[in-house]
Structure formats: structure tokens, C-alpha cells
Amino acid sequence: MxxxxxxxxxxxxxxxxxxxxxxxxxxxxxxxxxxxxxxxxxxxxxxxxxxxxxxxxxxxxxxxxxxxxxxxxxxxxxxxxxxxxxxxxxxxxxxxxxxxxxxxxxxxxxxxxxxxxxxxxxxxxxxxxxxxxxxxxxxxxxxxxxxxxxxxxxxxxxxxxxxxxxxxxxxxxxxxxxxxxxxxxxxxxxxxxxxxxxxxxxxxxxxxxxxxxxxxxxxxxxxxxxxxxxxxFGDDGRFALDREGCALDAGRALDVLTYPAPRERPSDPATGATNTWEVTLGARDALGFFRYKLGRAGEVDCRRQEGYSAPLKLDSQDLSAIALPEAEGVHLLCALAGPTATPDAAWQPLSFPTVVLTTIDTTPPSRRPALSRGGDAAEGLRVEPIFSLPEHADFEYRFGPPDTTDCDDPAAEWRRYRRIPIFLDPRDLPARFCVRPTDWVGNVGEPFDYLLPE
CATH class of the missing domain: 2.40.10.120 (Thrombin, subunit H)
Structure with a gap:
């Protein structure tokens, strides 16, 4: 090894x-x-x-x-x-x-x-x-x-x-x-x-x-x-998928041309429009029909027959338009393909289903972001909130005098962090520094405050 x-x-x-x-x-x-x-x-x-x-x-x-x-x-x-x-x-x-x-x-x-x-x-x-x-x-x-x-x-x-x-x-x-x-x-x-x-x-x-x-x-x-x-492996030591007893997936399945994002919201946080699975299956190996089912991980098993649809023609698919579920958690779209409208031994093996998944996330980030700090009160501070996907994917910030700055003020204006260190002049210090994190799918968290320098 x-x-x-x-x-x-x-x-x-x-x-x-x-x-x-x-x-x-x-x-x-x-x-x-x-x-x-x-x-x-x-x-x-x-x-x-x-x-x-x-x-x-x-x-x-x-x-x-x-x-x-x-x-x-x-x-x-x-x-x-x-x-x-x-x-x-x-x-x-x-x-x-x-x-x-x-x-x-x-x-x-x-x-x-x-x-x-x-x-x-x-x-x-x-x-x-x-x-x-x-x-x-x-x-x-x-x-x-x-x-x-x-x-x-x-x-x-x-x-x-x-x-x-x-x-x-x-x-x-x-x-x-x-x-x-x-x-x-x-x-x-x-x-x-x-x-x-x-x-x-x-x-x-x-x-x-x-x-x-x-x-x-x-x-x-x-x-x-x-x-x-x-x-x-054969007696000659060579590898081949078609050897008797080889239990690896030989890849008999339709191509998946488009997927949902690996982490999603049921609807767009800005427009309210419903998000969909966005799945498109592509033809391969003369497989012109497919069956599918949907469910939450742990509640649906793609390797079991129960819950699959009747065979559908590939050219009439509408998987891309199916609305994403509302419930949080991992959700699966399972698919099997075959050459005819009657499932038989020529179909994609049930033991090797095609699985498309996404995680529904509607919970705002709650963990306090870490800050990177440089400099000192005499020369000024350089502050950077630390990214940590998927929960800390974007930040807004603002700062001001500790006694008059309220991080929870709903009327306050926020500035988006542009991945450039934020400089606090010595005249700005001490300061109350406010950070509001947004996660990978757009859920906006509550503000966190820091007294600088600490």
C-alpha cells in the first residue's frame, strides 16, 4: 500500500x-x-x-x-x-x-x-x-x-x-x-x-x-x-465487469443531465417562486422508458420496488418541473430505466438505482462567526469574518461606537462583506462590530456583535 x-x-x-x-x-x-x-x-x-x-x-x-x-x-x-x-x-x-x-x-x-x-x-x-x-x-x-x-x-x-x-x-x-x-x-x-x-x-x-x-x-x-x-478478476488477473459473480454497477442507466443544487430552499427567498427538482434524464443504451419515486431519505429506499411510478416514456418526462418538498432534510429522487414499457430483466437493476438528492434547508445560520483580526488599537484593526460553508457563505457588517450602536436595530443599514479586509481606523476604536451571516441557500441569520479591540 x-x-x-x-x-x-x-x-x-x-x-x-x-x-x-x-x-x-x-x-x-x-x-x-x-x-x-x-x-x-x-x-x-x-x-x-x-x-x-x-x-x-x-x-x-x-x-x-x-x-x-x-x-x-x-x-x-x-x-x-x-x-x-x-x-x-x-x-x-x-x-x-x-x-x-x-x-x-x-x-x-x-x-x-x-x-x-x-x-x-x-x-x-x-x-x-x-x-x-x-x-x-x-x-x-x-x-x-x-x-x-x-x-x-x-x-x-x-x-x-x-x-x-x-x-x-x-x-x-x-x-x-x-x-x-x-x-x-x-x-x-x-x-x-x-x-x-x-x-x-x-x-x-x-x-x-x-x-x-x-x-x-x-x-x-x-x-x-x-x-x-x-x-x-479472472484467472489471468485481469479486471472485467462482465465476469460471473462481479457485483459492481456496470452503469446501465440513463444519464442525468441536470440536477438540483445539493442544498436548496423550497422557494426563492427573494421572489417567493417555487423551486423545482430541475432533473433532466438523457437517453443512453436504447433505454427509452423510466420509472421514478420521490421521498425523504430514511423514509424511501431506492432499491425497493414499492413506490415507483408506472413506466413513462423518456421523451415525455417532466421531472424538472416537480416542486421541491417543504420539509427540511435530505430528499431523494430515485430512477430506473429500461428499453420497453414492461419492466423485466433488461431494465436497470434495482440494486443499482440512479439517485438524485438535495437537502432542503430553511433554518438560518445560528453559529457565531469567527473573526480574523490584525493590527492593533494604535495602528488600526483589520477584521475579516471567516467563511465556513454551507452555514457561513456570505456576510453583512456594520460598526460604530459601543454605546450607540445596536446590532439588532431593524432600521440600520448593512454593508456586504466583499472579501476585502475591513479596516477600522484608530479613531473608530473602541467599536461595536456587527456581523450578520447568510447561509449557502440564502437563509439570513441574526446579527452577532463583537467589542473591538477585545
Whole structure:
């Protein structure tokens, strides 16, 4: 295992060598997260499945990434990305430009894949290369806590394993989760460690779909299951989705051309106009029909038949015009596609539904914004409110003498913060400094006041 660098996704990640066939001449493959290999910022990528895509020249794997073995590191370029998706999971299979045998000669050993996951309470460990004070591979021990469906930003992942191992941070993506026999059963892909204390389900703060739905668990990390991935490799050690027993999503589905924002209000705060799902499905693979259903996360399961509409013609779709729900929380639009008006085995598998999600947020920000300060009372102060998405996405401010400035005055005029430090002249000090935060969807919070200098 070691550092995977140069990907189009999140930059530095962790990856590990696998050898399901046990053949020295087999091409070497590493497993990691899909968000480490591809650019997923585009909304249309949330339900994409990539197969046999070209690896960039910068994508490289560095084995022996230990603190005391810098001189013995083994660096290998990637040859191709055989598989990558963030649809329902977060997994990539990367073929390296070498063989299992060539790596073994240089002291690089593959990790075995577990046939099943340990039960909740089982002792496990995570080995990764987080970007902390000193970067190197490190092991953290903890316990398996069971599986949960989770959502984050635009993504919905089924059956992710939860743990509370330490030292999971940027760079830990792709880290193997090992059982007591040191076999891999899951791959770390997200965490709430280091995230802001609000904005559940937003980017960098995953939340669980179950009860209570849409709530982030502090100190929790999640890992996608890989216990069935061995079946996707043949006796020759090559990866292929069509191998018998391979349970990965082959991507048979309609394209999702447009999405709602990952966080929304039921209506526009300025005009009062109703906001809609804005979903448009695009034709692919001769799939001319679809079924759909809507519901709140935790109350609807996209992998169950109950609640789906009758088959509809793709060219008569009107999903974009459906009004967003009023209730706060994560809401799902589930879709399945097929070639005929009769659902059968040719339809998109129920186990791999297309899931579009948005989080309805009508609550104004309530956390006190942090301020960055520079200078002093003699030379003047430079003040900047600190952004923290999604709750602190914009600010208004004003200031004046402490005795005559009322931050709650409804008639007072506010100035918008333009991301330029606000200068308070020595003649302005001391001052009562008022800040009013607005969140990512336009909910305006109550004012907060600060006495400067403090």
C-alpha cells in the first residue's frame, strides 16, 4: 500500500495492491476511491460509471511510503483506470504499468481481500497516508460499527462501514480497512473528523440516512465495501465487469443531465417562486422508458420496488418541473430505466438505482462567526469574518461606537462583506462590530456583535 498521487480528483490519496489471481505475470492493480482518480465536481458525474479510461501521465503509485523507508520507495506509473464510480459506492480499480511479479521482486506485497466483513464490535485497523504533520503510512486501530447508507453533497452511498479510527484526514481516502486477519474488507472514503460543527450532509460532512435521518455523526469515518471485488478478476488477473459473480454497477442507466443544487430552499427567498427538482434524464443504451419515486431519505429506499411510478416514456418526462418538498432534510429522487414499457430483466437493476438528492434547508445560520483580526488599537484593526460553508457563505457588517450602536436595530443599514479586509481606523476604536451571516441557500441569520479591540 502507499500514496497514489496525480489523480484528477482530490490529489494525494492512499491505494493498495491486490492480487486475486495469485499469478506473477498478472497486471498489477490497486484499489482506491473514485474521487481520487476522476474529477467529480461536475454535477453530471454524480451517477457516472467510468470503464477503461485513460490514466493521465501524472497518476502514479508510490509503495513503501513509510517514514523510515524514503530511499526504498517504489514508484510506478498508472496504465489505465479500469473502473471508477461514485454512484452508490466510491471505488476505483487502477491498473499499473507493471506486473505482480515485478513488484514482488522489489519487495511489494499485495493485500488479501476478505470474503466478508467483521461483525459490529470486531477489531479492525485502517492503514493510510493522511496529510498531517508528517506524511507517511500509519496504522490506527478501532472497531467496526456496522453499515449505514450515507449521503454527502450530491452523492448517496449504500452500506458504508462506520468506524472511529484516528488519523483519518485528507490523504486517507483509499485507505484499506483490515480485519483481524489483515484482509481488506472496505476502503475509507469520507469522514466527519475535522469538519465544521454544522452543515450536515454538505461537502466534507457526510450524514446517515437512517434514524434520525440526515444527521452527521461526530468523529465517524466511513468505508465502502469491497468484499465481492475479487470476483471481478479472472484467472489471468485481469479486471472485467462482465465476469460471473462481479457485483459492481456496470452503469446501465440513463444519464442525468441536470440536477438540483445539493442544498436548496423550497422557494426563492427573494421572489417567493417555487423551486423545482430541475432533473433532466438523457437517453443512453436504447433505454427509452423510466420509472421514478420521490421521498425523504430514511423514509424511501431506492432499491425497493414499492413506490415507483408506472413506466413513462423518456421523451415525455417532466421531472424538472416537480416542486421541491417543504420539509427540511435530505430528499431523494430515485430512477430506473429500461428499453420497453414492461419492466423485466433488461431494465436497470434495482440494486443499482440512479439517485438524485438535495437537502432542503430553511433554518438560518445560528453559529457565531469567527473573526480574523490584525493590527492593533494604535495602528488600526483589520477584521475579516471567516467563511465556513454551507452555514457561513456570505456576510453583512456594520460598526460604530459601543454605546450607540445596536446590532439588532431593524432600521440600520448593512454593508456586504466583499472579501476585502475591513479596516477600522484608530479613531473608530473602541467599536461595536456587527456581523450578520447568510447561509449557502440564502437563509439570513441574526446579527452577532463583537467589542473591538477585545
Amino acid at each position: 502507499g500514496r497514489l498521487s496525480g489523480g484528477l480528483g482530490s490529489g494525494a490519496c492512499t491505494a493498495f495492491l491486490v492480487d486475486p489471481a495469485g499469478r506473477p505475470e498478472a497486471p498489477a492493480h490497486v484499489l482506491t476511491n473514485a474521487h481520487c482518480t476522476h474529477e467529480w465536481a461536475a454535477e453530471t458525474a454524480a451517477n457516472a460509471v467510468f470503464v477503461d479510461t485513460e490514466a493521465t501521465p501524472e497518476l502514479r503509485m508510490i509503495f513503501n511510503y513509510f517514514r523510515d523507508t524514503e530511499g526504498a520507495q517504489v514508484e510506478v506509473p498508472a496504465k489505465a483506470i479500469r473502473y471508477a464510480t461514485m454512484k452508490g459506492t466510491d471505488l476505483a480499480v487502477v491498473e499499473l504499468d507493471t506486473t505482480i511479479g515485478a513488484l514482488a521482486e522489489r519487495g511489494v506485497v499485495a493485500l488479501g481481500l476478505a470474503p466478508s466483513a467483521p461483525p459490529p464490535g470486531g477489531r479492525v485497523s485502517v492503514v493510510g497516508a493522511p496529510q498531517l504533520d508528517v506524511e507517511f503510512l500509519r496504522r490506527a486501530r478501532c472497531s467496526e460499527e456496522g453499515t449505514f447508507d450515507i449521503v454527502e453533497y450530491r452523492w448517496h452511498w449504500f452500506g458504508a462501514h462506520r468506524n472511529r479510527c484516528d488519523d483519518i484526514a485528507n490523504g486517507s481516502s483509499g485507505s484499506p480497512v483490515l480485519d483481524e486477519a489483515q484482509r481488506v474488507y472496505a476502503v475509507v472514503n469520507t469522514t466527519t473528523l475535522g469538519s465544521p460543527p454544522d452543515g450536515d450532509c454538505f461537502l466534507g460532512r457526510p450524514c446517515e440516512v437512517g434514524a434520525p435521518p440526515g444527521v452527521s455523526v461526530e468523529g465517524a469515518s466511513y468505508a465502502v465495501d469491497v468484499t465481492g471485488v475479487s470476483a471481478c
